[in-house]
Amino acid sequence: MDGDDEELSACYRAHAPAVRSYLRRFVPAQDVEDMLQIVFADVWRSRERYDPARSQAAWVFAIAHRRAVDHLRARRPPTVPLEEAGDLARRGRSVPDELGDRDQIDRALAELPDAQREAIELAYFADLTQREIAHRLRVPIGTVKARISRGLHRLSALLSGTA
Template identity: 50%
Template sequence: MTPAQTLGQRLARGDEAALAECYRTLAPLVRHHAGRLVPGHAVDDVVQLVFLEVWRSRRRFDPARGLEPWVIAIVRKRAIDQLRAEARHHRRAVPLEDAAAVPDAAPALDVAHDVRKALAVLPAPQRQAIVLAHFGQLTQREIADRLAVPLGTVKARTARGLRRMQELL
């Protein structure tokens, strides 16, 4: 039995010393693979997450399949998670120099309030067709199927409702 197999078996049994040894022997490999997948500033975070998951999911590890491939698969998953988290963060972030240029939301809130008031005035069938189309993102065919009415009825309700809303707004 190879030392890696023995280490894997000890780890699977929950031997904390095996985790420390696993870290000593595999951390350079994990760091290398993580460095190829994520920016340099995130490598340490990925390495930490990998060994945390190694410990937490040790019961799922099959020593017969090999420790290194299992750990490298975890590296790939955590690196992808890290990249996705950074992408979400960058989409939400507003650069400081652009913060002053962020438009005031008050006019949009006023328009939304006016649209809600106009929708409330419409007859229920027209309101339902418009709400399903615009807020539910359904096609007119899907609306017809959901409401169990002919497609032409949905088209007429939507058109009449939109015309009435245009008058109200």
């Protein structure tokens, strides 16, 4: 990219939808469009460093990845002041409430396809890594990741009542 506005427009048209989807995986939904604009502003500012012999998509995604990481690092995780932690523990949920949640989760898990439920149970209840699950189930690690991801999305929908 040699600084031509048309080249930047073409780059945006070609890569913005995929970059937007990529950012959705890391950045809160309300920040995705802002991050997309930041990414392409960086593309414009660093256009002299782009090597046309290399993949433009890879270069744009590298910038997007760095901006997403910067954004996540800048966000402060929600914390509770230490003096309030005791109050939260004293106001904790009762045992019947927790048992009701467990029952609801068990029912939602039972509605998942067997492969997704098994992968989730191995990951969250047997505390296995994705690599260990793949070895145990004799499937590729990508399959394990997909099963867990799809299962968690479905589980979330079932628990929120939107399924």
